[in-house]
Amino acid sequence: MVAAVECRALERGYGSLEVLRGLDMEVGAGSIYGLLGPSGCGKTTLLKVLLGRLVPWGGTALALGSAPGEPGAPVPGPAVGYAPQELALYEDLSIGETLRFHGRLQLLEPAQVAQREAWLLDFLDLPDPERVVGKLSGGQKRRVSLAVALLHEPQLLLLDEPTVGVDPELRARLWDHLRTIADGGTTVILTTHYIDEAAQADAVGLMRNGRLLAEDAPQALMEPHGHVSLEQTFLLLCRREGAKT
Amino acid sequence: MNFARIRAIAARKFASLRRDKRTFGFIVIMPAIQIVLMGIAIGQVPTGLDIAIINDGATGMGAIITDHLVDSESLVVHADYGSVAEARDGIEAGEIWAALHITPDGTLELHLDNSNQQVSATILVEVRNAMTAALEEQGDALPLAVAQPVYGERDPAFIDFLAPGIMTMVCFMFSLILTTMAFVGERYDGTLDRVFAAGTLPVEVLLGHLAAFSTVLIGQVTVVILIAVYGFDIPINGSLPLLFLLALLLGWSAMCFGLFVSTKARSEFQAMQLNMPVMFPVMLLSGILWPVQALPGWVQPISWALPSTWTAEAFRSIMIRGWGLEHSEVATAFAFDLLFALLALAVAARSLKVRD
Numbered sequence: 001m002v003a004a005v006e007c008r009a010l011e012r013g014y015g016s017l018e019v020l021r022g023l024d025m026e027v028g029a030g031s032i033y034g035l036l037g038p039s040g041c042g043k044t045t046l047l048k049v050l051l052g053r054l055v056p057w058g059g060t061a062l063a064l065g066s067a068p069g070e071p072g073a074p075v076p077g078p079a080v081g082y083a084p085q086e087l088a089l090y091e092d093l094s095i096g097e098t099l100r101f102h103g104r105l106q107l108l109e110p111a112q113v114a115q116r117e118a119w120l121l122d123f124l125d126l127p128d129p130e131r132v133v134g135k136l137s138g139g140q141k142r143r144v145s146l147a148v149a150l151l152h153e154p155q156l157l158l159l160d161e162p163t164v165g166v167d168p169e170l171r172a173r174l175w176d177h178l179r180t181i182a183d184g185g186t187t188v189i190l191t192t193h194y195i196d197e198a199a200q201a202d203a204v205g206l207m208r209n210g211r212l213l214a215e216d217a218p219q220a221l222m223e224p225h226g227h228v229s230l231e232q233t234f235l236l237l238c239r240r241e242g243a244k245t
Numbered sequence: 246m247n248f249a250r251i252r253a254i255a256a257r258k259f260a261s262l263r264r265d266k267r268t269f270g271f272i273v274i275m276p277a278i279q280i281v282l283m284g285i286a287i288g289q290v291p292t293g294l295d296i297a298i299i300n301d302g303a304t305g306m307g308a309i310i311t312d313h314l315v316d317s318e319s320l321v322v323h324a325d326y327g328s329v330a331e332a333r334d335g336i337e338a339g340e341i342w343a344a345l346h347i348t349p350d351g352t353l354e355l356h357l358d359n360s361n362q363q364v365s366a367t368i369l370v371e372v373r374n375a376m377t378a379a380l381e382e383q384g385d386a387l388p389l390a391v392a393q394p395v396y397g398e399r400d401p402a403f404i405d406f407l408a409p410g411i412m413t414m415v416c417f418m419f420s421l422i423l424t425t426m427a428f429v430g431e432r433y434d435g436t437l438d439r440v441f442a443a444g445t446l447p448v449e450v451l452l453g454h455l456a457a458f459s460t461v462l463i464g465q466v467t468v469v470i471l472i473a474v475y476g477f478d479i480p481i482n483g484s485l486p487l488l489f490l491l492a493l494l495l496g497w498s499a500m501c502f503g504l505f506v507s508t509k510a511r512s513e514f515q516a517m518q519l520n521m522p523v524m525f526p527v528m529l530l531s532g533i534l535w536p537v538q539a540l541p542g543w544v545q546p547i548s549w550a551l552p553s554t555w556t557a558e559a560f561r562s563i564m565i566r567g568w569g570l571e572h573s574e575v576a577t578a579f580a581f582d583l584l585f586a587l588l589a590l591a592v593a594a595r596s597l598k599v600r601d
Binding site for chain 1: 253256260265434599
């Protein structure tokens with residue numbers, strides 16, 4: 001397996017606060033990786049390190065073969081697509097303007113953007129592209145945010161809580177789509193609160209206190225413990241971790 | 246650096262500006278209001294100043310001087326004070342600002358309520374003019390003759406000195422205010438993370454914003470110059486395009502500085518606070534309200550580190566002296582503003598980090 005993302009003993013925090021404490025992680029190219037963990041465990045910090053926004057304090061992080069943000073690295077750049085948890089949309093732009101803005105930032109041709117825009121509007125069930133983002137519902141905004149990340153068909157997709165507030169039918173469609181592009185070679189890393197949802201991923205990382213407690217295929221994670229759900233597996237691993245310290 | 250990305254950011258920012266009609270109106274109308282208010286409020290000659298004349302003169306001089314003072318627009322002459330003592334009581338009671346006593350031997354003696362320097366200065370100018378005119382009518386003259394000035398008018402109004410300064414201040418301040426909040430929000434709501442994830446460089450973000458704001462700047466500068474020249478009838482003896490260009494350069498230097506502030510501020514409120522340490526020196530140390538030459542020596546280096554000082558001087562040279570780029574004072578202002586803008590931009594680019 002070729003690793004699209006690889007972290008070794010990764011450390012990073014803010015000021016005197018340590019967030020990532022020696023995290024090891026490996027994400028195979030063309031796979032879907034679900035990152036599970038409570039709020040504040042460092043999921044978003046990890047994604048920002050992979051984007052090159054945050055520089056590691058210690059250890060290494062590689063995305064698509066290079067340390068993100070280093071000269072010549074493909075990340076940040078059009079090779080990566082990012083949908084942050086906080087939506088991060090310009091509220092005063094229309095949906096169409098938002099997509100065209102990001103299309104130009106990704107250096108796409110106008111014709112390409114128009115084609116992708118038409119497809120995404122349909123696929124994500126978005127309203128009239130003339131509508132201003134600020135006036136959309138929370139779920140609609142989240143879908144616009146997803147559209148921005150998917151727009152330029154990046155090699156690496158980092159999605160922070162992509163399915164919050166999205167209806168089940170669309171969530172299923174999104175997972176189908178992620179599966180299709182992963183089969184085509186795209187690597188997807190997503191964080192989620194819906195633990196059961198993560199069972200559809202090729203690999204799951206259970207994250208707590210800035211470290212991965214375990215990382216494997218969902219079935220492989222559940223089997224040794226004889227438990228039926230990821231939820232219970234996670235709980236057991238947390239208790240074991242607690243007993244150690 | 247990628248031009249397409251700069252253009253994308255500029256177009257996006259411009260769309261935001263255009264959509265926010267209230268802010269857009271504010272940023273174009275406010276400089277206009279400010280320059281109109283300043284033009285009306287500061288630097289005009291006071292009128293309706295009450296003064297008494299006690300003419301004890303034996304010669305015809307007293308009558309001629311009185312006639313001239315009665316004709317003055319600034320003064321309201323009262324002849325009903327019978328003696329100097331009575332007039333001084335009048336001053337003490339606040340009825341009149343001054344009393345002019347024409348003594349029997351023809352000399353003039355001025356009694357003043359000297360509590361307001363500008364009022365006293367106006368009265369002194371009027372009395373001196375009346376005296377000069379009276380002497381001329383008698384075929385005589387003061388031993389001092391002021392020849393036709395090389396630059397400026399024979400009777401310069403304070404507003405002629407002030408207008409270039411006010412234009413400087415308005416162009417600088419509104420450009421600063423406009424940009425300091427540019428991406429305070431973007432840095433914290435994740436939108437900038439997204440822009441950087443696409444591989445955008447900080448300098449591209451800055452230049453994109455600068456380009457969008459420049460459209461506003463061009464509008465502001467046009468309004469400010471039009472009001473000064475046509476609204477207040479300020480003479481422009483030099484090149485109007487040159488004036489316009491220098492105003493743009495000053496605006497850009499303020500904007501680049503504002504963008505730097507924007508990379509540092511944690512909130513929009515803090516951005517406003519961070520403006521203050523710049524706004525006040527610009528207002529008070531740039532020779533806008535009072536000549537730089539009158540500042541204490543140790544303050545003057547601060548003055549000359551501000552682009553507004555060089556620009557105000559150059560505005561005056563262009564407008565009153567009619568100078569062009571061939572004069573080093575004007576050329577230096579262009580060079581200094583450009584240098585300041587580039588330096589501020591470089592500092593802002595360093596401060597707006599992709600990697601933290």
